Amino acid sequence: VVDLALGHIKAVEYVLKNKGVEAVNLGTGHGYSVLQVKDAFAKASGKEIPFKIMPRRPGDIATCYADTTKAKKLLGWSAQYGIDEMCQDSWHFQQQNPDGITE
Secondary structure, eight states, X not given: OHHHHHHHHHHHHHHHHOOSOOOOOOSOSOOOOHHHHHHHHHHHHTOOXXXXXOOXXXXXXXXXXXXXXXXXXXXXXXXXXXXXXXXXXXXXXXXXXXXXXXX
C-alpha cells in the first residue's frame, strides 16, 4: 500500500510537469505464486489458511507481474517492499477496518 501511494504521488508530480498521457505499471517486477501469497498472509495474520491444490482453470495464465522499467525511468520510482510487508500492511488495514471503508 505504501509503495503504491508513493508511486501515485510520483505520477501526479510527473503529470503536473508534462503533457500527454502515459501508461505506467506500478509493481515489484516480481511474480508471486498463490502459495507464496497464502504463506505470506498466514505469516502476517498468525492464522493457518486452509487450501486445496486444484487443476488449473481454463484461461488461467502461468505468470503475471508488472514490468516496472517505465516507472523507474519516467517517475524515478521503484517498489521498496516485498510480499511479506504487503501482506502485513493488508492484514493491519483489515484489522483496523473489518467492515472496509464505510465513509
